[in-house]
Amino acid sequence: MDICSLYKEELREIFSKRGEPSFRADQLFDWLHSKRVLEYSDMTNMPASIRNWLGDEYPIPSAQCIKRQISSDGTEKYLFSFADGNCVETVAMQYEHGMSVCVSTQVGCRMGCRFCASTQNGLVRSLTAGEMLAEVYEASRLTEKTADSVVLMGIGEPLDNFDQVIRFYDLITDERGYAMKNRSVTLSTCGLVPEIYELAKLKKQLTLSISLHAAFSEKRSSIMPVNLRYPMDDLMEACRSYVKTTGRRVSFEYTVIHGFNDGDEDAEKLASLVRGFQTHVNVIPVNEAGRGDFSATRKQAEIFAGKLTSLGVNATVRRTLGNDISAACGQLRRDTVETK
Numbered sequence: 001m002d003i004c005s006l007y008k009e010e011l012r013e014i015f016s017k018r019g020e021p022s023f024r025a026d027q028l029f030d031w032l033h034s035k036r037v038l039e040y041s042d043m044t045n046m047p048a049s050i051r052n053w054l055g056d057e058y059p060i061p062s063a064q065c066i067k068r069q070i071s072s073d074g075t076e077k078y079l080f081s082f083a084d085g086n087c088v089e090t091v092a093m094q095y096e097h098g099m100s101v102c103v104s105t106q107v108g109c110r111m112g113c114r115f116c117a118s119t120q121n122g123l124v125r126s127l128t129a130g131e132m133l134a135e136v137y138e139a140s141r142l143t144e145k146t147a148d149s150v151v152l153m154g155i156g157e158p159l160d161n162f163d164q165v166i167r168f169y170d171l172i173t174d175e176r177g178y179a180m181k182n183r184s185v186t187l188s189t190c191g192l193v194p195e196i197y198e199l200a201k202l203k204k205q206l207t208l209s210i211s212l213h214a215a216f217s218e219k220r221s222s223i224m225p226v227n228l229r230y231p232m233d234d235l236m237e238a239c240r241s242y243v244k245t246t247g248r249r250v251s252f253e254y255t256v257i258h259g260f261n262d263g264d265e266d267a268e269k270l271a272s273l274v275r276g277f278q279t280h281v282n283v284i285p286v287n288e289a290g291r292g293d294f295s296a297t298r299k300q301a302e303i304f305a306g307k308l309t310s311l312g313v314n315a316t317v318r319r320t321l322g323n324d325i326s327a328a329c330g331q332l333r334r335d336t337v338e339t340k
């Protein structure tokens with residue numbers, strides 16, 4: 001595991017095995033996660049002898065920006081490359097309440113959602129916690145802003161990279177590091193039921209968001225193969241258990257595909273599913289630049305959200321940011337990989 005993925009106690013163990021005092025580990029943690037330097041030579045309070053063996057044995061992961069698109073509304077989209085040449089997308093969005101960074105958790109994805117560009121070539125590999133942190137740190141450096149929140153909604157299924165995502169959460173919320181607020185991290189999943197139970201057991205304060213995208217199980221299976229493995233009833237039961245165990249709310253994402261999942265019966269079924277959750281449904285028009293012949297306008301998404309609202313569901317259409325650089329999630333990477 002790379003050095004930025006390690007907890008402070010694990011760093012202390014490394015130093016202890018070398019016969020070095022534990023405060024050196026705390027200094028290192030501070031350089032990596034608070035000051036966020038990328039070279040050991042910049043760690044000026046660390047003796048050269050220590051910097052040398054650290055440099056030889058523990059390269060610092062970094063996200064190198066190889067494409068940067070800036071929207072007129074301030075949204076920035078990056079294609080970041082890691083040491084092995086693999087790339088992911090990261091988006092920095094500016095809201096009134098501050099900056100939110102959308103982080104990728106894997107290179108590619110094996111979940112196979114039919115409307116998604118990220119899954120077309122399957123999963124290449126999962127990212128380490130250090131690489132996910134590097135996405136946030138580099139976005140902060142490029143925008144010269146500290147992120148107020150993070151959404152794990154980029155390329156990949158976060159719960160398919162469970163251990164590293166938990167490390168990422170623990171490290172980014174560490175008071176001695178980036179010090180993000182516990183509740184400012186949102187994890188979005190397509191619905192890996194066993195991992196939702198595992199997550200609940202950990203009682204983290206993160207916000208769980210479920211990508212539902214269809215209210216009828218058969219329809220959901222036709223666009224999200226994960227539903228064949230973990231059917232809707234099991235998923236909703238896992239969500240109820242998550243709320244009960246953690247005391248946190250679960251929110252839902254619903255991508256509108258016009259003519260497929262935006263009828264009155266879809267709204268009624270969705271309302272019946274989420275009733276009792278005191279939740280919020282984020283309605284999103286499907287991005288036509290994604291995959292397949294799916295389409296929906298913002299207006300059609302608003303009409304569907306209106307149907308939900310009239311049924312007593314708290315639903316809104318997410319503000320669309322970065323319209324003029326609007327590539328579907330995964331498209332920037334896909335286009336780059338395909339033109340190589």
Ligand code: SF4
Nearest residue numbers: 109111113116119156
């Ligand atoms: S929508 Fe998310 S889970 Fe589904 S294939 Fe795309 S990245 Fe994977």
